[in-house]
Each structure stands twice: as structure tokens, then as C-alpha cells.
Amino acid sequence: LTPLQDLFSCLQWDQALDSNLGSLIKRTSDLESLMGKLIQTCQHVEVNASRQENKLLEECDLLINIIQQRRQIIATKIKEGKAMRLRKLAQQIASCKQCIERSSSLITQADVALKETDQTRFLQTAKSICERLSMATASSQILLPEINLNDTFDTFALDFTREKKMLESLDYLTAPNPPVIREELCTASYDTITVHWTSEDEFSVVSYELQYAIFTSQSNVVSLCNSADSWMIVPNIKQNHYTVHGLQCGTKYIFIVKAINQAGNRSSEPGKLKTNSQPFKLDPKSAHRKLRVSHDNLTVERDETSSKKSHSQDRFSSHSSYGVTGNVYIDSGRHYWEALIGGSTWFAVGIAYKSAPKHEWVGKNSASWVLSRCNNSWVVRHNCKEMPIEPSPHLRRLGILLDYDSGYLSFYDAVGSQHLYTFDIAFAQPVCPVFNVWNRCLTVLTGLPIPDHLEGTDYNN
Structure with a gap:
């Protein structure tokens, strides 16, 4: 037996060695592939970093050129302002000088005239000199400066405070962190969903973009995200919430939010939200005369004033369909509602075509489908079956x-x-919710979301 045992042992070790060798080869191949990707990533980092450095130099050179241009423009304005003021001041100084010279000449002539002792000569010159003095006084009074004497070019300032702050705030801009969809804050109606999200980089975000698509039980998130044709896009959102209108009722949607700035964008993880079912109420006009519909049109109650004998006869009469319909006709989509059984032991709940007979038990014809309770007997009924x-x-x-x-x-x-x-039904017409009550009452709850455990339900019995 020893040689056989040795042979068996050798086979075992050979298989183990072969298996371990295969695993090591695969692991080595995986590591080589990973190393190749890491080397490629290093090369991308080098190339992208060099591109960013060159871009930085270009942007800084552009800023320097703009500053130099503005410096030249502002310096030219200062020189022009200086030249204009000095030119006007020189003209006024020359005018003042001429006035002073004329005034001095007249003062001298007036002094000479006043010293004249000959009365005849004094009278000859006094009148002329007096008129000239009066004119000179008037002309000197209207010699007003064209510019403010206090304007010495010290009331102008160069204020670059804002620009300095902007330059000091220059930084290397990166794409925002991915926003987070807050599903617990999101709300829905039967045709709208309001999506809320948060972002850690709210102040660096220029805008948000909301993408959404219908999500079914057969949908694959990865393939759906890679399919651009399936998505509706809402661009340029400035708030951290948005209401999408015109959605299908009772439908689940997948949402993605992108946070965008000049450096790029990053996307949130997908969020799944759903619209509610279409709301409806009971239509009092459709109610049987022995039924009472509440003021809010959500509860239907049998009038119990008739005798038990009458009740018993009515329950089994084919002409006593004590029913009421919902105030909506449905021709598309998915819908969910509930009926609260208010102690009733005789009722039927389901749907019917508009053409269904009005005074016949629902489910007794081909135009209605119901679940019914008759005391302890529960049945589903359609077309008398x-x-x-x-x-x-x-x-x-x-x-x-x-x-x-x-x-x-x-x-x-x-x-x-x-x-x-x-029920498996090939619908040929729009249908309406129907409710029959033979005792007590039923209350309807509508506008509800389809429960999670019913999403993707296999309808086969």
C-alpha cells in the first residue's frame, strides 16, 4: 500500500502545486496590469500638471498685460488732467498780470492828475481818467477763476482695494465635490417630484444640472447612466432644489445632480424617487340612493334604516348593486389606492368600464373586476366567474x-x-374605481405612492 499512498500523495501535492501556481500566475498578471495602469496614470499626471503650469503662466502673463495697459491708460489720463489744469491756470495768471499792469498805469495817471494844481488841466484829464478807472474796476471784478482754487489735483485717488482682494483670492480651482441627494427631504405629488440636495462646495459651484430618467425593475443603474438617450436634462439650476413637472403618476425615477464650475463637474450618486398615484374621490352623483357619501367624498356608508329582511333580500338581488364610483377614468400608467374596511362584512372593491351596467353587481359582467366579501366568504369575481x-x-x-x-x-x-x-386584463376602454357597500362603510385613500414591496412585482399567480 505504501507505493500507492506515495503515488496518491504525489498526485495531491501535484494538484495543489498546480492550483497554487495558477493562482500565483493570475495574481502576477493582475499586478502587472495594475502596475501598467499606475504608470499610465503617472504619465497622465505629468502631462496634465505641465498643461496646468503652462496655463498658469499664460493667465498670469495676461493679467500682467492687462495691468500694464491699465497703468498706461490711467497715467495718460493723469498727464492730460495735469496739462489741462496747468494750461488754464497759466492763462488766468497771464490775464491777472495784464490787469495788474493796466491798473498800475491808471493808478499812476490818477496820482498825477490829483497832484495837478491847474484847475483847467485837472478838469481836462479827470473825467477821462475817472471813466477808465471805473471800467478797469468792473473788468477786474468779473475776472473769476475758471477752476476751483482748491483743486490742486489732490481730490482724486487710485483705489485698487477690490482688485487687490481679487488678486489675493486667486487660487487653483478644482471641480466641486459631488453633491448629495437628500431623499428624506424630497417630496412628490402624482405628477411632480421636488429634488433636494446638499453640496460641501456650495460657494465654488456656478450651477447645478439635474438629470432624470424612468427607472423600472428591469433597469440597470450602470447601463442607464451610460445611456445618454434615456435622460432628461435640466441645466443651469442656481438653487439646491428643483421641482420637475409633467411626470407619470405612480412611476419610479432615477435622479443625478451635477455640481459645475469652470474647472469641471462631479455627479452625485443616483437617487431613486417616485411619484404618487393619481388622487381621486368618490363621485356622489354616481352613488346608489341608499348610500351616503361623506362631505369630503372619501367615505361611503350604507343607509341602515331599512329592515334586516330588506337587507337580506337586497344582498342577493341582482338589481341591488349598492355602488359608487371614483371621479376619475384611467387609460394609462400605474395606480395604487386603498380601501379602509370600516367594519363592513358585505362589500366589493375593484374597477369597471364606463359601459358597465349601473344596477348590476360588479363582477357579474365582462366590464368589471372586483374583490368581494360576503360575510365569511371572500372571492374575486369577473363575468360571473x-x-x-x-x-x-x-x-x-x-x-x-x-x-x-x-x-x-x-x-x-x-x-x-x-x-x-x-387579474390579467386586455383593457379596451378607460376604467373607473368602483366600490359597493351592503353594510357599514368603506373609506378610500388615494394619491398614495406605490409601496416599495410592490415595485417590480411578478403579477403571475
Whole structure:
């Protein structure tokens, strides 16, 4: 047995060595590939850094050229202002000098005239000199300076405070950090979603860009992000929130937010948000005369004033469909609503075409599909065909999911998340929610989001 054991042992070690050798070869190949990528990244860093350094020199040279140009322009303005003021001052000094010379000559002549002792000669010269003195006095009074005597070019200043601060704030600008979509702050209606996000680099962000697309259970996030055709884009958003309008009701969307500045942009992680279902209320005009609809049009109640005998007869009469419809007709999309069972033990909930008979039990014809309870008997019913179901005995909230485009109507225990039944329907007309009540009451809850556990539901029973 020893040679066989040795041979078996050799085979084991050979297999182990071969396996380890294969693993080491693969690991070595992976490391070589990684090293190649690292070397390539180093080369990119070198090239990009050199490009940025050259760009820095170009930008600084441009700033220096602008400063030199402005210095020359401002210096020229200072020289021109100086020359203009000195020219005007020189002209005024020359005018003052001429006036002084004329005044001095007249003063001398007046002194001579005043010293004249001959009365005849005095009278001959006094009148002429007096007129000339009067004219000279008037002309000297209107000799006003053309510029303010206090304007000595000291009321002008060079204020580059703002420019200095701007130059001091120059820095190497990088793309903003990725923003974060705050799903807990986002809100939705049946056709809008308001997206909120935060950014660590809020002051360096020039604008945001919001991208969104429909997200289905078959969607792949990576492939969806790489497909530009699938996305709607909202550019140039200045706030950190945005409301998207015109969305499909009861639909999940994927959102991405880009933070942008001159250096580039970075994108948030995808956020998944969904619109609510289309809201509706009960239509009081459609209610049977023995039903009462509440003021808010959300609760329907059977009028219990009639006798029990009448109740019993009505329940089994084919002409006693005590029903009321919703005030909406649906012809597309996904919709979800719930019915609160207010102690009722005789009711039916579902959908019907507008053409369905008004006074016939819903589900007894080909134009209506319902889930019904008759005391302890639970059934789903369509076109007179019934199928029993077994919900929880404590069912109090019934969920209804309608996918019109895919042709499905599903019923759920809204609290226990139990799937009760799904109709497969080829819709030919718009449908309307219907509610029948033979005792107590039902309350509808609408405008709800489709619960997460129903997203991507397999409708097959």
C-alpha cells in the first residue's frame, strides 16, 4: 500500500502545486496590469500638471498685460488732467498780470492828475481818467477763476482695494465635490417630484444640472447612466432644489445632480424617487340612493334604516348593486389606492368600464373586476366567474394596484403585504374605481405612492 499512498500523495501535492501556481500566475498578471495602469496614470499626471503650469503662466502673463495697459491708460489720463489744469491756470495768471499792469498805469495817471494844481488841466484829464478807472474796476471784478482754487489735483485717488482682494483670492480651482441627494427631504405629488440636495462646495459651484430618467425593475443603474438617450436634462439650476413637472403618476425615477464650475463637474450618486398615484374621490352623483357619501367624498356608508329582511333580500338581488364610483377614468400608467374596511362584512372593491351596467353587481359582467366579501366568504369575481381567496381574517386595509399599460389589476392586504389575487386584463376602454357597500362603510385613500414591496412585482399567480 505504501507505493500507492506515495503515488496518491504525489498526485495531491501535484494538484495543489498546480492550483497554487495558477493562482500565483493570475495574481502576477493582475499586478502587472495594475502596475501598467499606475504608470499610465503617472504619465497622465505629468502631462496634465505641465498643461496646468503652462496655463498658469499664460493667465498670469495676461493679467500682467492687462495691468500694464491699465497703468498706461490711467497715467495718460493723469498727464492730460495735469496739462489741462496747468494750461488754464497759466492763462488766468497771464490775464491777472495784464490787469495788474493796466491798473498800475491808471493808478499812476490818477496820482498825477490829483497832484495837478491847474484847475483847467485837472478838469481836462479827470473825467477821462475817472471813466477808465471805473471800467478797469468792473473788468477786474468779473475776472473769476475758471477752476476751483482748491483743486490742486489732490481730490482724486487710485483705489485698487477690490482688485487687490481679487488678486489675493486667486487660487487653483478644482471641480466641486459631488453633491448629495437628500431623499428624506424630497417630496412628490402624482405628477411632480421636488429634488433636494446638499453640496460641501456650495460657494465654488456656478450651477447645478439635474438629470432624470424612468427607472423600472428591469433597469440597470450602470447601463442607464451610460445611456445618454434615456435622460432628461435640466441645466443651469442656481438653487439646491428643483421641482420637475409633467411626470407619470405612480412611476419610479432615477435622479443625478451635477455640481459645475469652470474647472469641471462631479455627479452625485443616483437617487431613486417616485411619484404618487393619481388622487381621486368618490363621485356622489354616481352613488346608489341608499348610500351616503361623506362631505369630503372619501367615505361611503350604507343607509341602515331599512329592515334586516330588506337587507337580506337586497344582498342577493341582482338589481341591488349598492355602488359608487371614483371621479376619475384611467387609460394609462400605474395606480395604487386603498380601501379602509370600516367594519363592513358585505362589500366589493375593484374597477369597471364606463359601459358597465349601473344596477348590476360588479363582477357579474365582462366590464368589471372586483374583490368581494360576503360575510365569511371572500372571492374575486369577473363575468360571473368567482374564485375563492383566503385573506387574513383581520384584513382591514385593502390595497389595489392597477397597471393599465401592462394589463394587470392586483389586490393586497395593505397592512400584511399579502398578495391576494391578480387579474390579467386586455383593457379596451378607460376604467373607473368602483366600490359597493351592503353594510357599514368603506373609506378610500388615494394619491398614495406605490409601496416599495410592490415595485417590480411578478403579477403571475
